[in-house]
Amino acid sequence: MDTSKDEYNKENRALLLTKQPDFHILSMKDFKVGHEIGKGKYGRVHLATNKSSGYIVALKILLKQELKHDKLLRQLEREVEIQGNLNHPNILKLYGYFQDEKRVVMILEWASLGTLYAQLKRQMRFVEKQASRYIAQIAKSLKYVHERHIVHRDLKPENLLIDKQGVLKLADFGWATYVQDFTKQVKLNISLKTNGYNTHNTHYSHFKYSSSLKTICGTLDYLAPEMVKRQSYNEKVDVWALGIICYELLVGVPPFESIGFPLTIQRIVLDEVMIPDYVSKEARDIIIMLLQKDPINRPSMEQVLNHPWIRMYNKSSPQNSTQTKLTKTIITNINYNNC
Incomplete structure (x- = not known):
C-alpha cells in the first residue's frame, strides 16, 4: 500500500472528527497491510489501513515461535498491559491487539514523521x-x-x-x-496465551509492584x-x-x-x-x-x-494529537517482582 501524507491527513483527520474505529474484536483480515516501516529483534512494523473505517495505523507483528521463551512472553504481556492503559498526547497509543495461531499483532498509533x-x-x-x-x-x-x-x-x-x-x-x-510496593487489581478480557482468534474471557489479575x-x-x-x-x-x-x-x-x-x-x-x-x-x-x-x-x-x-x-x-503547550478512546485488552495472572 502506498499511502501519501495527504491521504493520511484527509482520512485520519476526518475520522478523528467523527466516529473512530473499534479495534476491540479484529483479525488480520480486517486490515489492508502495507509496506514495512520498522523492525525489531522479534517482529516487524507495517503501515496498515482498517478496511471498514479507513483508519491508518501501524501493526507491530510478532511471531509466537520467537516468543516461546517464558520471559519474552511475560515481557510482551507486561508491555501490552502497561501501554494499553496509558492515555497521554505524548505517548504512542496502543489501541489494542489480536492474535492467531502464529502471530501476536499490536495495533499502534502511526507517527508519520518517524523517530x-x-x-x-x-x-x-x-x-x-x-x-x-x-x-x-x-x-x-x-x-x-x-x-x-x-x-x-x-x-x-x-x-x-x-x-x-x-x-x-x-x-x-x-x-x-x-515500581513501588502496592497491589493493583486490573480487569482483563483477553488471554495472550490462547492459540485461537479473539478469545474474550473476562477475569482479574493482581500485579505486584516492586x-x-x-x-x-x-x-x-x-x-x-x-x-x-x-x-x-x-x-x-x-x-x-x-x-x-x-x-x-x-x-x-x-x-x-x-x-x-x-x-x-x-x-x-x-x-x-x-x-x-x-x-x-x-x-x-x-x-x-x-x-x-x-x-x-x-x-x-x-x-x-x-x-x-x-x-x-515552551510558553504554550505543544499541540496535542487527538487520542482515540482507550481499548481495554490484556493479560492473565502475572506477578512482576524484581524484574
Missing part, C-alpha cells in the same frame, strides 16, 4: 529552541508514567516518535515495569550509573536517560560514548559530563541537573518542566 533518532541524524544537532521543546514533551510523558508508578527503562531517540503535527510520542514499552528493581536493561549509552553498577534503582534511571538525550540533541552524540563496552561503563560511572562552550548557560544547567551520579539528586519531571531553559521555549 527522533532519524531526525537527529539528518540535522546532526538541534538548535536550543527545538531541543527544549522536545525535552519538554518527553518530560511530560515521563511525568505521566512516573505518577502511575511505571518506569520506562529504555528511553532513547529511537523510541521517541514524531507525528504529522510534530508532536513527540514516547514508544516501545517492552522494558517498562512497575520497590527494588535490579535488571540491567536498555541501551548502554543511556544507562544510569546505578544500573550499570547492578544496584537497585527506580524511576530516576529515566531522568538520567533524559539528560543523555538532552545533551545528544544539542551536541549530536551521547556524552559518555566510547569505543568498547568497558570504557563506556567506566565513563558513565566516573566521568563528569563535558559540555561544549556553544551550549547556553541555561541548557548546561539542566544537563548537569539531570546527569547527577546520585539518583537522589536528580530532579522530578515537575522540576524539569519548571526549569528556565524549558520555560524559555
Whole structure:
C-alpha cells in the first residue's frame, strides 16, 4: 500500500472528527497491510489501513515461535498491559491487539514523521529552541508514567516518535515495569496465551509492584550509573536517560560514548559530563541537573518542566494529537517482582 501524507491527513483527520474505529474484536483480515516501516529483534512494523473505517495505523507483528521463551512472553504481556492503559498526547497509543495461531499483532498509533533518532541524524544537532521543546514533551510523558508508578527503562531517540503535527510520542514499552510496593487489581478480557482468534474471557489479575528493581536493561549509552553498577534503582534511571538525550540533541552524540563496552561503563560511572562552550548557560544547567551520579539528586519531571531553559521555549503547550478512546485488552495472572 502506498499511502501519501495527504491521504493520511484527509482520512485520519476526518475520522478523528467523527466516529473512530473499534479495534476491540479484529483479525488480520480486517486490515489492508502495507509496506514495512520498522523492525525489531522479534517482529516487524507495517503501515496498515482498517478496511471498514479507513483508519491508518501501524501493526507491530510478532511471531509466537520467537516468543516461546517464558520471559519474552511475560515481557510482551507486561508491555501490552502497561501501554494499553496509558492515555497521554505524548505517548504512542496502543489501541489494542489480536492474535492467531502464529502471530501476536499490536495495533499502534502511526507517527508519520518517524523517530527522533532519524531526525537527529539528518540535522546532526538541534538548535536550543527545538531541543527544549522536545525535552519538554518527553518530560511530560515521563511525568505521566512516573505518577502511575511505571518506569520506562529504555528511553532513547529511537523510541521517541514524531507525528504529522510534530508532536513527540514516547514508544516501545517492552522494558517498562512497575515500581513501588502496592497491589493493583486490573480487569482483563483477553488471554495472550490462547492459540485461537479473539478469545474474550473476562477475569482479574493482581500485579505486584516492586520497590527494588535490579535488571540491567536498555541501551548502554543511556544507562544510569546505578544500573550499570547492578544496584537497585527506580524511576530516576529515566531522568538520567533524559539528560543523555538532552545533551545528544544539542551536541549530536551521547556524552559518555566510547569505543568498547568497558570504557563506556567506566565513563558513565566516573566521568563528569563535558559540555561544549556553544551550549547556553541555561541548557548546561539542566544537563548537569539531570546527569547527577546520585539518583537522589536528580530532579522530578515537575522540576524539569519548571526549569528556565524549558520555560524559555515552551510558553504554550505543544499541540496535542487527538487520542482515540482507550481499548481495554490484556493479560492473565502475572506477578512482576524484581524484574
